[in-house]
Amino acid sequence: MTNSKESFYTTTPIYYVNAAPHLGTAYTTVATDALARFARSTGKDTWFLTGLDEHGQKIEQAANAEGKAVQQWVDEIAPEFKAAWEALEIEYDDFIRTTEERHTRGVQHFFETVYNNGYIYKDTYQGYYCVPDETFFSDEQLAEFAEAREGEGLPSKHEDGNPLCPDCCRPLTYMEEENLFFKLSAFEKPLLDYYEAHPDFIQPDIRRNEVLSFVRSGLKDLSVSRTAFTWGIPIPFAPGHVSYVWVDALLNYITAIGYGSEAPEDRELFARRWPAQVQFVGKDIIRFHCVIWPAMLMAAGLELPQQVFAHGFLLTKGEKMSKSKGNAMDPFALIDTFSTDGYRYYFLRDVQFGTDGAISLERMLQVYNADLANSWGNLCSRALNMTAKYLGGKTPELWEKTTKRLTEEMGNPLAKLVADGLQSRYAACFSAKNYSGAMDVVMQLVDAANLYIEQSAPWALAKAALVEAEEAEARGEDLAEATAPTQADRLAFVLSNVLESMRIIAVLFAPVMPATSAEVWRRLGLGDVLAVDDQESVCIWGGLPAGLETTVGEPLFMRLTEDDL
Numbered sequence: 001m002t003n004s005k006e007s008f009y010t011t012t013p014i015y016y017v018n019a020a021p022h023l024g025t026a027y028t029t030v031a032t033d034a035l036a037r038f039a040r041s042t043g044k045d046t047w048f049l050t051g052l053d054e055h056g057q058k059i060e061q062a063a064n065a066e067g068k069a070v071q072q073w074v075d076e077i078a079p080e081f082k083a084a085w086e087a088l089e090i091e092y093d094d095f096i097r098t099t100e101e102r103h104t105r106g107v108q109h110f111f112e113t114v115y116n117n118g119y120i121y122k123d124t125y126q127g128y129y130c131v132p133d134e135t136f137f138s139d140e141q142l143a144e145f146a147e148a149r150e151g152e153g154l155p156s157k158h159e160d161g162n163p164l165c166p167d168c169c170r171p172l173t174y175m176e177e178e179n180l181f182f183k184l185s186a187f188e189k190p191l192l193d194y195y196e197a198h199p200d201f202i203q204p205d206i207r208r209n210e211v212l213s214f215v216r217s218g219l220k221d222l223s224v225s226r227t228a229f230t231w232g233i234p235i236p237f238a239p240g241h242v243s244y245v246w247v248d249a250l251l252n253y254i255t256a257i258g259y260g261s262e263a264p265e266d267r268e269l270f271a272r273r274w275p276a277q278v279q280f281v282g283k284d285i286i287r288f289h290c291v292i293w294p295a296m297l298m299a300a301g302l303e304l305p306q307q308v309f310a311h312g313f314l315l316t317k318g319e320k321m322s323k324s325k326g327n328a329m330d331p332f333a334l335i336d337t338f339s340t341d342g343y344r345y346y347f348l349r350d351v352q353f354g355t356d357g358a359i360s361l362e363r364m365l366q367v368y369n370a371d372l373a374n375s376w377g378n379l380c381s382r383a384l385n386m387t388a389k390y391l392g393g394k395t396p397e398l399w400e401k402t403t404k405r406l407t408e409e410m411g412n413p414l415a416k417l418v419a420d421g422l423q424s425r426y427a428a429c430f431s432a433k434n435y436s437g438a439m440d441v442v443m444q445l446v447d448a449a450n451l452y453i454e455q456s457a458p459w460a461l462a463k464a465a466l467v468e469a470e471e472a473e474a475r476g477e478d479l480a481e482a483t484a485p486t487q488a489d490r491l492a493f494v495l496s497n498v499l500e501s502m503r504i505i506a507v508l509f510a511p512v513m514p515a516t517s518a519e520v521w522r523r524l525g526l527g528d529v530l531a532v533d534d535q536e537s538v539c540i541w542g543g544l545p546a547g548l549e550t551t552v553g554e555p556l557f558m559r560l561t562e563d564d565l
């Protein structure tokens with residue numbers, strides 16, 4: 001089967017199963033979901049992959065601590081992630097778990113290929129390892145960290161004498177093991193050449209610069225197998241060795257789309273999906289994704305993804321939010337208070353994607369009330385109420401008859417805002433992963449529509465239309481035959497413009513707030529499913545059909561107070 005649509009493959013990192021889904025993992029996932037939804041709405045053949053990282057020493061230890069068989073333990077946790085993503089309306093196309101057979105097969109195929117290509121050799125690893133981060137640290141890295149800590153008057157060693165992890169400050173473990181090594185050093189120059197030829201490969205630029213200077217300072221070969229434990233994927237040509245968990249995990253991006261399978265449908269799927277368009281990661285895992293991952297792909301003779309985009313951290317009270325610091329907020333509790341759409345909107349609107357962002361309940365309340373309850377929600381309830389009251393709950397019939405004359409007479413700022421490239425400004429923000437900018441563009445139309453209601457005062461037009469009708473009746477005239485626009489025409493014109501804006505706003509908000517956008521679509525009488533695959537043409541002004549039955553409904557977003565927190 002051939003598909004003529006442009007392929008758009010996007011991924012989240014796969015999450016460690018030892019922690020329940022939290023705001024940080026939800027953040028990456030919501031952002032990826034919004035981009036995937038946007039891509040679908042512009043007609044791309046979209047594929048969105050997420051999943052779980054289930055191997056490695058950390059997971060094995062966590063399961064042991066619970067006294068459970070590891071597979072049983074990970075099987076119990078996986079549904080928690082799926083439930084969280086469902087609650088957040090995450091519309092993924094595939095969910096991979098690294099304990100699946102398709103993944104094992106692909107990882108083993110990768111090891112064999114890279115071994116045959118001459119990039120794997122055996123040696124002894126002696127040095128420190130961070131189990132919580134599943135990361136090796138070289139003596140140079142530790143010395144650099146120790147110097148920096150001393151400069152700040154802080155210890156660089158744990159009381160047990162082991163050095164602290166330069167990333168998470170937890171004590172490292174000393175390791176001496178026979179390992180397989182990957183010749184990462186052979187890729188220093190090819191990587192630097194690649195970064196130079198593809199300036200968009202690592203984004204934003206601050207992360208690109210960070211990676212460039214790391215690679216320029218020299219790459220060491222990487223230990224890619226472990227022999228001290230067994231919870232991993234066995235390496236076919238090295239009995240007793242299991243894959244280093246990061247190599248295993250990174251490969252999910254291709255094993256999920258058929259890599260390593262000979263079946264014709266898998267080969268076709270792989271050809272169609274790879275390389276990915278955008279791979280999202282947090283800034284803490286950029287070296288794995290921008291150095292090790294592309295080198296692995298080069299070693300296996302595969303193409304590199306078009307872009308790795310790193311977002312920043314969500315900070316509460318100035319600190320990275322994390323379970324170990326006890327400052328993690330529970331996504332489920334927030335969804336209960338703010339609704340799924342309110343949640344999704346806040347994180348994408350209020351934090352500039354790509355930089356760290358301070359988040360707080362107080363701020364969330366403010367943004368929710370201002371943008372959603374008071375602006376967008378209020379616009380919908382006013383417009384739908386007035387349509388019910390003044391137009392019998394139907395979208396007006398008057399578009400063709402009076403639009404041109406009334407536009408000349410009254411102007412149409414909303415049509416103008418849309419015609420002046422609203423959708424293309426919005427799409428440009430999405431392409432740059434500037435979610436906040438995209439939401440800002442849509443809010444301009446929301447604000448303009450609310451202002452337009454104030455300025456054109458439909459309630460006054462309704463009153464005037466009544467008086468006009470009574471007067472005409474007294475004169476024995478039929479207003480339907482009037483050649484000049486009547487007050488009723490003006491009223492219908494104004495409400496048409498507001499309802500038409502709502503239609504366009506619903507389409508543009510849909511990638512971030514799918515549920516409420518679909519609800520507005522229904523209330524406008526446009527149907528039960530809001531599914532757009534040509535956003536640009538759907539957002540051309542004037543697409544709202546006449547005679548649709550509208551529904552008022554409950555407020556889209558209930559106003560909240562501090563007592564609700």
Ligand code: MSP
Binds near residue numbers: 025249281313321322
């Ligand atoms: N399993 C690895 C990824 C393997 S991908 C081949 C991993 N998993 S993780 O569960 O620790 O979390 C991954 C993602 O959550 C990272 O992208 C990380 O940046 C993100 N976040 C965790 N805490 C965060 C914040 N406080 N703020 C924003 N995102 C952060 O790493």
